[in-house]
Amino acid sequence: MTRILMVCLGNICRSPLAHGILQSKLPSDTFFVDSAGTANYHVGDAPDHRSIAIAKSNGIDISNQRGRQFNVSDFDTFDYIFTMDDSNYQNVIALARNSDDIAKVKCILEGNHSNKHTYVPDPYYGDMSDFQNVFELLEKACHSLSEKLQKSGL
Ligand code: 4NP
DSSP: OEEEEEEESSSSSHHHHHHHHHHHHSOTTTEEEEEEESSOTTTTOOOOHHHHHHHHTTTOOOTTOOOOBOOTTHHHHOSEEEESSHHHHHHHHTTOOSHHHHHTEEETTTTOTTSSOSSOOOOTTSOHHHHHHHHHHHHHHHHHHHHHHHHTOO
16 A cells, blocks of 8 residues: 655645645555645534535535644654745644655656656635635646656556
8 A cells, every 4th residue: 555645734735725626636555545634723624515525516525624734743644745835844844853854755747857847836825716726736746746656656
């Protein structure tokens, strides 16, 4: 089983979308996908209604996800940890215990040269067009990730 964790700040807007999109592209018998936030603001909460809506309009149901906070034990559980932006990256790296932990963490848009964005912008204070943009960025990134993961690993 290969385990992948998506991380943002609140675990209600971006990482639940990344979680749902990647999960929809990978076989569940060999891949486990989850998400978490670096902050504890929304522990136990369902995803933001705008993330639920944009996922639903693309055929993905994320309404059963619940927010949780990133924990140092996630370094042991997961093989790959993808952060949405550099602030999430720094917050996760600050909890790393060794170089093996650090090596598991990457920004999800890193190395995605076809894309002008190098991070997934926080849509929390935005409108539906910001959520649409986040969905499109994550759809592209997860498409490429799922191909790489199913071929030979990253
Ligand atoms: P997320 O967005 O990190 O994509 O889940 C946010 C959600 C909530 C807050 C900030 C960002 N907040 O400040 O509560």
